[in-house]
Amino acid sequence: DAGVIQSPRHEVTEMGQEVTLRCKPISGHNSLFWYRQTMMRGLELLIYFNNNVPIDDSGMPEDRFSAKMPNASFSTLKIQPSEPRDSAVYFCASSLQGSAYEQYFGPGTRLTVT
């Protein structure tokens, strides 16, 4: 298995531009998570999906952030418009549903907004 796949690995954009991050979870996993990591705030859960349905988006910072999961093998996290304070590493993770199952993380997307 290729593991969780994220693209792009690095993204540099200017303030005000739209950014779309992509994630392909591990086949067969039915939970998907988006996290953000910064030096100041550490690793934060933004949103998670079960069976393609958003369950908890309380971690999404504001309306500029949106996430979708149109099918079991693909999810996107969009920031529109982007701001410098959105600069961070964004991780996607997937797992089988249930608290006893481990999450598998992707390599992350390093976003820099100038």
Add this chain to the structure above:
Amino acid sequence: DAKTTQPNSMESNEEEPVHLPCNHSTISGTDYIHWYRQLPSQGPEYVIHGLTSNVNNRMASLAIAEDRKSSTLILHRATLRDAAVYYCIPSNNAGNMLTFGGGTRLMVKP
């Protein structure tokens, strides 16, 4: 979510055992205790989890206190590749949401 307390950093010598402590005194009765680690420039990686009994796998052992208010991750022989931030995470009863705290930065000296 249960709050956790971990030392900010620890040092170990290569080939020696390492005991990483975690206090989670507010853990609920049905929360699992998960441990993840994050190597430099990588995403977090699952290490081990348990509920009440001590657990062993190829990476580590997890010792859980009888009252479940604390646990200890044990690396039996630390290697340089074990240098990472280790997170202790009681799971959320609502599902399998993980709330990462600050973790313990483990440094391994050759």
